[in-house]
Amino acid sequence: PVHTAADAGILGFFAVMGTQRRGSRKFRSVMVALGLLSSSALMVHLTGGLIESHFHFFVVVPLLTLYSDWSVFLLAIAYVALHHGVLGQLQPAAVFNHSAALRAPWRWALLHAAYVLGASIAALVAWRATEERALRDSLTQLANAESFLEQAHKARARAARRKERFAILYLDLDGFKKINDTLGHAAGDQLLIGVADRLRIVLRDTDTPARLGGDEFAVILDNI
Numbered sequence: 001p002v003h004t005a006a007d008a009g010i011l012g013f014f015a016v017m018g019t020q021r022r023g024s025r026k027f028r029s030v031m032v033a034l035g036l037l038s039s040s041a042l043m044v045h046l047t048g049g050l051i052e053s054h055f056h057f058f059v060v061v062p063l064l065t066l067y068s069d070w071s072v073f074l075l076a077i078a079y080v081a082l083h084h085g086v087l088g089q090l091q092p093a094a095v096f097n098h099s100a101a102l103r104a105p106w107r108w109a110l111l112h113a114a115y116v117l118g119a120s121i122a123a124l125v126a127w128r129a130t131e132e133r134a135l136r137d138s139l140t141q142l143a144n145a146e147s148f149l150e151q152a153h154k155a156r157a158r159a160a161r162r163k164e165r166f167a168i169l170y171l172d173l174d175g176f177k178k179i180n181d182t183l184g185h186a187a188g189d190q191l192l193i194g195v196a197d198r199l200r201i202v203l204r205d206t207d208t209p210a211r212l213g214g215d216e217f218a219v220i221l222d223n224i
Helices: 002-018 025-046 051-067 070-090 099-103 105-135 145-162 176-183 185-202
Strands: 167-172 208-213 216-221
Touching: 002 025, 025 051, 025 070, 051 070, 051 105, 070 105, 099 105, 105 145, 145 208, 145 216, 176 185, 185 208, 185 216
Parallel strands: none
Antiparallel strands: 167 216, 208 216
16 A cells, blocks of 8 residues: 555656646646656556566657657656666666666666657657648648738737838739649649749748638738
C-alpha cells in the first residue's frame, strides 16, 4: 500500500500542479510534461526494467509536441538521461533487464536520450509541416481563405494601433470557366499558378496574397 501510494502520489502531485490556473502556461506545461514522463518512468520501474515498457516514453514524447516548445523537449531528453543514468547506477535492475545496460547504465541512458531527441525532432517537423499545409493553398502555395481571414484581423488591429490604413483587394479571373472547358483543368491550374507567381512579383514583402478558392484571389496591403 505504501509503495502504491507513493507511485500514485508522484503523478497526483504533477497533475495538481499542472492544473493551477495561477501559474504561467510555461509552468503548467512543464508540470504536465514531468507528470507524463514520470508515468513512463513508473512503468519501467513497476515492470523491473522490462525493455518493452521503455516504449512508453515514445508514446509520451509525441504528446509533448502539442506544446510546440523546445524547453519541454529538452526537459524530456534530460529526464530520460538522468532517470536511466542515475537510477541505473543506484538500482540498475529497476531500469534495465539486460546485461549490457547493467554494465554501462550511462551509455544506455544517453542512447535512450538520443532516441527521445530524434522522436522529438521528427514529431516537431511533422507538426510544422502539417501546420504549414493547413494554412496554404495546395495548388498556388499562397495563403488559403482561413489564413487570409486571420491575417486580415491582424492587419486591422495593427493598423488601428499604429493609426495607419490598410486595404484589401479582391480579384477574380474573367472567363476562367471557359479556359477549363476548352483547354482542360490542367491548363486552368497552370493559369492559377501563373497568377499567383505574378502577385508575388508585384507585391511588397509586407503584403499578403491569398487564393480564396476557384479563380478568386485577395490581397492585404499593409500601411498604404
